[in-house]
Amino acid sequence: MVLTWNNAPAYFRYWGKAKPATDSEGTSCHLLPFHSLDVAAVGYHLLAPHTVRCQELAASMSLKPEQLQSLFVFSLAVHDLGKFARAFQSLAEPELPELVAPDSSLAYGTAEWPHHSEAGAVFLKAFLKSELKHHGLQVWGWPETSNGAKDFLRVMLGMAFGHHGKPVDAGSNKRPSPGFPEDHQAAWEYACEVASWLRPQWPEQAQDKDWLKHFKTMTWHLAGFAVLADWLGSDQSAFPYQSSPQALDDYWQTRALPQAEQALTRLGFGKPLTASFFPGVRSFFGFEPTPLQQWAQDLAWQPGPQLFVLEDVTGAGKTEAAMVLVHRLLEHRQAQGVYFGLPTMATSNAMYGRVANTYRRWFAGEQVPNLVLAHGARHLNPGFVQSVIAEQRRDHAYGDEEQTASAACNQWFADSRKKALLADVGVGTVDQALMAVLPFKHQTLRLIGLANKVLVVDEVHACDDYMARLLEEVLRAHAQQGGSAILLTATLPHAMKRSLVAAYQRGRGLNAETVKELAAFPLATRVTDQSLEQTPLATRDSVIRRVEVETFNEAEAVIDHLVGTAERGQCGCWIRNTVDDAIAAYQTLRERAPDPSKVMLFHSRFVMADRQAIEQAALERFGKTSTAESRAGWILVSTQVVEQSLDLDFDQMISDLAPMDLLIQRAGRLHRHRRDALGNPIDTDDQRQPPVLHLLAPSYDDQPGPDWLSAHLPGSGAVYRDHGQLWLTLKTLRDEGGIDMPGRARHLIESVFGDDAEAQIPEGLQQRHLDQEGERSSHRAMAGFNRLDMEQGYSVKASHGWMDDVNIDIGTRLNEEPSITVTLVRQDEGGMLKPWVEAEQFAWELSQLQVRESLARRLPEWPQALAAERDSLTERYPGLKFSRLWLAEEESSMDYSQEMGLHRVPRIGRKDENNA
Numbered sequence: 001m002v003l004t005w006n007n008a009p010a011y012f013r014y015w016g017k018a019k020p021a022t023d024s025e026g027t028s029c030h031l032l033p034f035h036s037l038d039v040a041a042v043g044y045h046l047l048a049p050h051t052v053r054c055q056e057l058a059a060s061m062s063l064k065p066e067q068l069q070s071l072f073v074f075s076l077a078v079h080d081l082g083k084f085a086r087a088f089q090s091l092a093e094p095e096l097p098e099l100v101a102p103d104s105s106l107a108y109g110t111a112e113w114p115h116h117s118e119a120g121a122v123f124l125k126a127f128l129k130s131e132l133k134h135h136g137l138q139v140w141g142w143p144e145t146s147n148g149a150k151d152f153l154r155v156m157l158g159m160a161f162g163h164h165g166k167p168v169d170a171g172s173n174k175r176p177s178p179g180f181p182e183d184h185q186a187a188w189e190y191a192c193e194v195a196s197w198l199r200p201q202w203p204e205q206a207q208d209k210d211w212l213k214h215f216k217t218m219t220w221h222l223a224g225f226a227v228l229a230d231w232l233g234s235d236q237s238a239f240p241y242q243s244s245p246q247a248l249d250d251y252w253q254t255r256a257l258p259q260a261e262q263a264l265t266r267l268g269f270g271k272p273l274t275a276s277f278f279p280g281v282r283s284f285f286g287f288e289p290t291p292l293q294q295w296a297q298d299l300a301w302q303p304g305p306q307l308f309v310l311e312d313v314t315g316a317g318k319t320e321a322a323m324v325l326v327h328r329l330l331e332h333r334q335a336q337g338v339y340f341g342l343p344t345m346a347t348s349n350a351m352y353g354r355v356a357n358t359y360r361r362w363f364a365g366e367q368v369p370n371l372v373l374a375h376g377a378r379h380l381n382p383g384f385v386q387s388v389i390a391e392q393r394r395d396h397a398y399g400d401e402e403q404t405a406s407a408a409c410n411q412w413f414a415d416s417r418k419k420a421l422l423a424d425v426g427v428g429t430v431d432q433a434l435m436a437v438l439p440f441k442h443q444t445l446r447l448i449g450l451a452n453k454v455l456v457v458d459e460v461h462a463c464d465d466y467m468a469r470l471l472e473e474v475l476r477a478h479a480q481q482g483g484s485a486i487l488l489t490a491t492l493p494h495a496m497k498r499s500l501v502a503a504y505q506r507g508r509g510l511n512a513e514t515v516k517e518l519a520a521f522p523l524a525t526r527v528t529d530q531s532l533e534q535t536p537l538a539t540r541d542s543v544i545r546r547v548e549v550e551t552f553n554e555a556e557a558v559i560d561h562l563v564g565t566a567e568r569g570q571c572g573c574w575i576r577n578t579v580d581d582a583i584a585a586y587q588t589l590r591e592r593a594p595d596p597s598k599v600m601l602f603h604s605r606f607v608m609a610d611r612q613a614i615e616q617a618a619l620e621r622f623g624k625t626s627t628a629e630s631r632a633g634w635i636l637v638s639t640q641v642v643e644q645s646l647d648l649d650f651d652q653m654i655s656d657l658a659p660m661d662l663l664i665q666r667a668g669r670l671h672r673h674r675r676d677a678l679g680n681p682i683d684t685d686d687q688r689q690p691p692v693l694h695l696l697a698p699s700y701d702d703q704p705g706p707d708w709l710s711a712h713l714p715g716s717g718a719v720y721r722d723h724g725q726l727w728l729t730l731k732t733l734r735d736e737g738g739i740d741m742p743g744r745a746r747h748l749i750e751s752v753f754g755d756d757a758e759a760q761i762p763e764g765l766q767q768r769h770l771d772q773e774g775e776r777s778s779h780r781a782m783a784g785f786n787r788l789d790m791e792q793g794y795s796v797k798a799s800h801g802w803m804d805d806v807n808i809d810i811g812t813r814l815n816e817e818p819s820i821t822v823t824l825v826r827q828d829e830g831g832m833l834k835p836w837v838e839a840e841q842f843a844w845e846l847s848q849l850q851v852r853e854s855l856a857r858r859l860p861e862w863p864q865a866l867a868a869e870r871d872s873l874t875e876r877y878p879g880l881k882f883s884r885l886w887l888a889e890e891e892s893s894m895d896y897s898q899e900m901g902l903h904r905v906p907r908i909g910r911k912d913e914n915n916a
Contacts, residue, residue: 005098008245010182011190013100014084017234017241018092029094030241032083033190037252039233040076040198041260046225046269047072052336052452053225056482061218062211067201072222074200075160076229082119082161084187085179096243100182111171112178118168119178120161123187124154125170126177131188140195141202148207155212159219159794163230165441166802167223167795197249216793221451221481223794224444238263273337273424275330276364281320284327284361290317291538295524296324301332302528305479307504308486309497312522313741314668315543318488319354319458326454327362329484337369337423337453341430343462344604350615350646351458352427359425369424422449430457430471437473437787439799450478455485460500461492461661465776468496469783472503477790479507490668491661491745493753501527521745539742542674547667548692548738551730553699553712555585558654561694562635563592565652570679571622571631572652575638575666578715579603581656583903586637595633602638605901607824609837609846613898615646622648628678642669649673651688656716657697657709660729660752667693667739693739697730705764724761724769728752731760820856821883823848824896825873833866833873836888836896844877851902856884858904860892 003012016035019028030038047054049065058068082088090102106113114122128150136145137153162168177184205211233239239259242251265271281289281297289297292312308325310318329335340355342348363369422445433455436446455478463471475485487500494517502512504527513532515525520536552558558574565572576582586601593599600621602614621630624647631651642648643665649672655663671691676682698704698712709726710717720726732751736744751757761769785800792798824836824847836847862870862885874881888896895905 003245003247005245009189009193010186011084011193012245013098014089014183014186015092015094015096015099015243016080016083017236018094019236019241020092028241029092029096029099029243030236030239031243031245032080033248034242034246034251034256035233035239036077036080036190037194037248037256038239038260039079039229040073040194041252041256042229042233042264043076043225044069044073044257045260045264046229052272052333053448056452057218057221060480060482061215062205063203064201067203070198070201071156071203072225074195074198075156075222076226077194077198078120078157078191079160079163079226079230080116080120081123081187081191082114082116082121082178084123084183084190085113085116085119085177086183087113087178088116088119089183094243114171114178115164115168117161117164118171121158121168121170122178123184124157124161126184127188127191128153137202139192141199144202144204144206146207148209148212149202152203152206152212152215155216155219155793155795159223160226162223162794163226165227165444166439167798169796193248197252213791216795217480217790219794220444220447220477220788220790224446224448224451227442227445228448232263232267233260235263238266268424273367273369274364275327275333275362278324278327278331281324284324285320290321290540292321292522292524293317293324295535295537296321296328299325299328299526301328302530303332303334304529305334305482305508306484307475307479307501307525307527308484309492309501309523309525310486310488311492311497311524312490312537313539313543313745314490314665315672316522316539318490319351322456322458322486322488323355323358325486326456329454330362335452335454335484337425338456339426339428339433339450339453340456340458341428341433343430343459344641347459347646348428355425355427362425426453430463430467433457433474434467434470437470437477437790439786439788439802441802443788444794447477447481450474450483451481453483455483456488457485458488459665460487461489461496464779466779466783468499469780470787472499473783473787473790475500475504476507479504480790491664491749493661493749495753495755497525501525501532505532519746521742544742545671545691546738546740547670548690549695549733549736550692551695551697551700552654553697555696558694558696559585559588559592561654562589562652563594566593566595566598566633566635569628569632570651571634571636572654573622573636573638573642573648573650573669574654575640575643575656575658576715577639577656577658577713577719579605579639579901580904581715582637582639583900586900589635589637593635598634600634600636601900602636602641603901604639604641605849605851605903606898607836607847607849607896607901609839610898610901611849612846618642618646618648622650624649624673625681626679628676628680631679647672649675651679652694653691654694654696656713657695657726657730658716659720659722659725660732660748663693663695663729663733664739664741664745664748667691695730695733700730700734703762703764706768708765721775722769722772724758724765724772725752727762727765728757728760818853819850820853821848822851822856822859822902823880823883823885824888825885826889827887831869833869844880848883849902855894855902858892858894859884859886860890863887863890 011033012031014032015029016032017030047057047069049055049069054065054068058065061068086100086103087106087108089100090104090106091108093102109115132139137149142149158167158169278284281287281293292310310321312318326335326338340351342351359369432446433450436443436450457471460471478485485504498515501515505512508529510529515532516534518534518536522537522539524535524537526533552561562572562574574585576585582601582603586599589599590596600614600618602618606614618636620626621634622636626649636642640662643662648669650670653666653670655666658666670693671686671688674682674684674686675688677687696713698708701708704727709723717723729752732748733739736748739748758769789798823844826834826836828834835843837843839846866887870885893905894902896902
């Protein structure tokens with residue numbers, strides 16, 4: 001029968017998507033049933049039974065892939081059930097007289113007339129109390145009528161109702177439904193109609209409480225695919241609006257399914273990439289494998305998800321060993337992509353450069369996997385935005401507090417950090433992965449972004465107690481969805497390793513097998529569903545070495561030493577523990593150095609463009625291929641940004657006193673590569689004088705007082721607050737006389753961080769140490785409090801409160817104060833607002849930096865006279881709404897320069913006082 005408005009069911013009289021009116025045309029709309037089926041069709045193809053994602057999820061739920069697909073599709077078909085509510089229908093008035101009459105008196109987004117995502121849960125609650133109670137679940141094709149079946153229905157459909165990025169429930173709303181009686185009836189008839197021909201294959205296991213409990217944990221993963229399906233199904237370019245009735249099963253077959261298949265194929269969600277054959281380290285990389293790389297290459301392969309922990313010295317080729325394992329996982333079809341999580345932006349940039357030269361060869365033929373860097377915007381693959389999803393035309397707004405699917409989609413993909421998780425190969429900070437287990441809006445997208453990928457976490461020891469606890473949750477969730485992970489470290493305390501391994505085992509449903517504490521180092525650990533193996537390894541001769549340790553007690557002595565280094569034609573580095581100390585040292589060295597232009601400064605308060613330029617200059621000046629000519633007389637003053645993952649090599653190294661693991665990392669940048677006496681690269685033994693790590697530290701004292709550190713190095717004492725651990729570090733290095741790697745690596749770490757180390761801390765520092773131990777325990781407890789309780793399923797009960805996805809540091813780093821993104825803005829001659837950095841692409845991202853909140857407060861407020869221009873700017877670039885805009889050329893107590901970054905202006909140096 002041909003449908004017309006005269007004989008069409010009532011559910012066609014509701015709009016689902018609307019395009020705002022323009023001067024040339026009225027408001028157009030896409031009827032609600034058609035939009036719902038568009039989204040369901042995307043879900044049909046996303047979880048097609050032949051896909052790895054569907055097979056793994058179905059297996060974990062003890063369902064057949066076809067069964068899981070049918071349940072997911074039905075859920076998406078009713079995901080917008082709440083839009084049948086009259087309050088939602090009153091948000092727009094499309095030029096279609098056949099639609100239900102809007103009622104402007106209804107306050108959409110209130111307890112009485114909730115947002116449509118919550119209204120869907122209210123409709124279901126009403127159905128369960130009336131129609132489904134009366135007629136039984138047989139109406140939807142389910143002969144079961146038990147409470148278990150109804151509980152399953154609430155869980156499954158609740159997952160779909162939460163498609164706007166966070167879960168919802170029906171609450172205590174007393175209304176039978178959030179609409180008029182005819183709205184309730186239309187919603188009911190629509191749900192029954194789609195159930196009649198979609199024929200969801202309801203699970204027999206629903207009565208089993210243990211099965212339902214496990215199913216709840218898997219709804220997190222399904223919710224991520226629901227969000228993605230809603231976004232993709234809302235794309236007007238793929239699903240043109242239709243505002244005339246058509247039989248739903250006919251629309252499903254002739255329009256929704258073909259259009260969804262075409263859209264997913266265009267966006268790269270269709271056919272998975274085919275991995276290439278791994279030919280061996282020698283053939284792939286062009287060099288002889290290290291012992292660790294040889295182990296990764298020759299490892300007898302086992303099927304199923306796996307966790308690897310690779311512990312080896314700096315420079316032993318851990319990254320390449322991880323790439324070998326990634327390639328082998330891809331080759332054996334145990335993964336389809338990879339995400340590299342690094343501790344900082346600087347380390348992300350460095351890793352990106354290494355991955356960019358390799359990743360294409362992981363895949364066969366002419367396939368082009370998309371690669372994206374979560375930081376360092378100038379390296380973003382320009383084709384990536386289109387390869388994942390193009391910006392969608394905006395829909396009619398749902399209200400002040402609720403975004404449309406297209407608006408949320410555009411905002412998400414406007415942030416390059418988030419795109420990295422959905423790329424075939426992503427590189428970024430570990431924070432993006434940690435947010436998968438925190439109550440941020442759209443966190444489920446991060447979770448499924450990791451699905452079918454290898455999660456590689458480099459410098460895992462750099463995670464503090466709070467981050468480590470969150471990483472445990474990520475590993476557990478990732479293991480649960482069948483993911484593999486690789487953890488890389490040179491200085492991992494055994495207790496931290498034990499916790500991470502146990503978390504992965506819990507995710508796999510295994511009885512946690514205690515990791516035996518071995519003295520061996522290097523060490524490779526593999527965890528599979530069948531076994532836990534620890535393999536002691538040798539290390540290559542070139543990284544076996546001893547670094548002597550000597551101490552300076554005054555900063556002036558460090559300055560003299562570095563000036564002498566420059567005068568002798570060598571290069572040196574001073575790693576300071578705070579940005580302010582680094583800036584002060586830089587300014588003093590510029591005054592004293594034989595050539596001030598050869599003093600460089602590197603810290604975290606540079607805009608992205610300048611950070612990248614400094615990183616590149618440092619790699620050229622001090623990197624592996626640098627020569628005596630490029631190195632001679634150069635001094636780098638830096639903060640912790642150079643201690644990890646940057647392949648730098650200095651003749652002389654000075655460090656402020658820091659915990660043992662960080663000093664080992666810093667020492668790894670001293671005589672890192674073999675050179676002749678002048679500093680030129682050679683293949684034979686290093687010809688420079690034996691390496692010495694100089695520490696700026698207080699004098700050693702067997703019985704130090706409470707102010708032993710803070711009286712001499714207040715900045716270091718504020719950053720590293722467990723002065724007992726710093727004292728243990730200094731004592732151990734004094735006893736050892738230096739750092740022997742790898743022979744004494746385990747001893748050095750456990751002497752400071754081991755279970756027995758606390759007893760060695762002297763009485764004067766015990767109280768501070770105990771305070772810090774308590775703080776570390778509270779940090780772990782806070783991570784446990786903040787994390788999502790995955791056992792509750794995708795529900796409001798899983799969190800104490802959901803956060804908007806605004807600032808990553810609020811949730812992933814438990815700082816005393818959060819970090820703020822600051823965007824530097826300038827005005828051109830015509831008064832137009834421009835990014836600080838001039839660039840053809842990503843100029844706004846390149847003009848941003850991160851600072852702590854208290855420092856951001858020192859910046860002047862945005863000029864009121866330019867408020868309209870700012871609003872226009874953020875309308876054009878929505879991502880800027882989540883940063884602090886600073887007109888950097890304005891007079892203030894803060895200044896910015898390419899040489900010094902963001903810094904305080906001395907009062908005597910301010911223009912207003914100079915002119916006084």
